[in-house]
Amino acid sequence: MTASRHALDLPADHPFTVHHLPYGAVSDGPDAPPRLAVRVGDHALDLASFAADTPWTAALAGPTLNAFLELGPTAWAGLREHLTQALTDPRRRAEVEQHLRPLTELTTHLPLEVKDYVDFYASEQHATNVGRIFRPDGEPLTPNWKHLPIGYHGRSSTIVVSGTDIPRPVGQRKAPSDPEPTFGPSIKLDIEAELGFVVAGSTPLGSPVGIDDAADHLFGVALFNDWSARDLQAWEYVPLGPFLGKSFASSVAAWITPMAALEAARIQLPAQDPQPLPYLTGSGAGLFGLDITMEVRLNGEVVSRPPYRAMYWSPAQMLAHLTVNGARLSSGDLFASGTVSGTQREQRGSFLELSWNGTEPFTLPDGSEHAFLRDGDTVTITATAPGQHGSTLGLAEVTGTIRPAR
Structure with a gap:
């Protein structure tokens, strides 16, 4: 490789200093x-x-x-x-x-051969918002939500590296007022601003990973966008959950930040009440959050700043729950946190929430109103976190542009 002059003359505030090394x-x-x-x-x-x-x-x-x-x-x-x-x-x-x-x-x-992929639903505020949108007359959280990290299995073969264009998905949809389902391109295409966790260390079938051993299997993190067709999802998800509304594409950043670089970003989890079962608590060492602040840009304009620090479930709890039934791990598995959302409108990590399912469009600085994604829209998610010795890490961006349905 050709030598690069002065490549190591990095300012202290550069997001990719020697304290990072993704x-x-x-x-x-x-x-x-x-x-x-x-x-x-x-x-x-x-x-x-x-x-x-x-x-x-x-x-x-x-x-x-x-x-x-x-x-x-x-x-x-x-x-x-x-x-x-x-x-x-x-x-x-x-x-x-x-x-x-x-x-x-x-x-x-893509720096991984993604062996398996699971997506969680670990933000209490996101789950609450979704519950209020779709169950306005009921409890926003389902009865199981605070007892276990809810998740679903996704499709690893459609995880793509940042910068890959995303064709608009096609499928069935049916609004409550429609007499019959229709077929065509999604008209409620959405984002989900998430954090992905790279799993390492294979395990045999039938051998759960305890929460106190999760650190041996958590290699690093990468920003993640779980593109979601909300109209396809709403029609298909009863009774077995997400399928074609999610499996068409998910984007992951090109650079994986090691967990070792995030030691200074570890924080205490929000209070968990009721207390989870013992397999989700262990000695307490796995009960940590991460002080990561994201920014979501639509066509270059910031529309949201989701705070990962507010996430209810720890990554170690997610991994322990993923394997508690004896499911295997493989090096290269990936699990994602689910949409990251805060308590304020400007902290919501999906357009479903930002526009309240299209009923309250959000406005960009140029005066245009948006609800769900249009062809040609580019979404870029960035994030920062505290690093060693007072430095600030900038997680590698994840970006993608929507193209017309094929």
């Missing part, structure tokens, strides 16, 4: 073979070449992180220490820069 996959072009990399500022550090002759060489030689994820926490920590030492030692600057390339010269790829 993992991704890059290539020299869309059709070139991907290789693993770590992001340093606005450059990518080639892992296969830089980590040659280390204990992790073989696991980093492929196009995805799956083999490295399988090595476990000791290997993850070892490589992170190896990278940090090299990147902070002025004497090794010339050596490091031989393995750096500007991101402007590279194409990013």
Whole structure:
């Protein structure tokens, strides 16, 4: 790789300093073979070449992180220490820069072979808003909501890397006033601003992962957009839940932030009442939230700032519940938090909530009103979190543009 002058002269407030070091996959072009990399500022550090002759060489030689994820926490920590030492030692600057390339010269790829995918529903405010929209005369939360992290299995093969265009999905829909269902492109296409969690460490069938062991299987996070066709979803979801209204596409950021980079972002969970069953509490070490603030932009304009810190269920609780029935884990599994929403309108993480199912459109600075997504709309989700030594991390964006139905 060609050396890049002054690639390590990073300002302290850069979102991708050596305190961050997210993992991704890059290539020299869309059709070139991907290789693993770590992001340093606005450059990518080639892992296969830089980590040659280390204990992790073989696991980093492929196009995805799956083999490295399988090595476990000791290997993850070892490589992170190896990278940090090299990147902070002025004497090794010339050596490091031989393995750096500007991101402007590279194409990013999905850095995982996603083995399985589960989406949760972990925001109390989002669940409350949805309940009030669809059950205005009943209790907004279902009776089970505060006893277990609710989720559904999605379709891993339609998870795409940030920047991938999203064709408008087609399917059946039926409004309550319609005599019969109709077929065609979704007219209530939506976003869901979420945080995805990358799972590592395979487990055998029938062996649950306890909440106190969840940290050994939580490798990192990435911003996630679970595109949702609300009209298809409303007609199909009774009695078995989401299906075609969700499975057409979900977008994930190209760079995965290690959990190790988020130590300073850990916070106490909101009070959980009633207290969950023991398998969801353990020693208490897994009961943590994350101080991450998202921004949702529609066509470049900020329309929402969802606060992840308000999420009711911990990622460790989600993982423990996912496996409590004996379901297997595979390195490369991905689970998402569900839509992140706060108590204020400007903190709602879906257009369903922002527009109250289309009855209260939101207004952009140019005066235009929006409810659900139009062809040509681009949605970009970004986020920040506290980092080490007072730094601020910027999670890699997830973005996508809606294209007409095919």
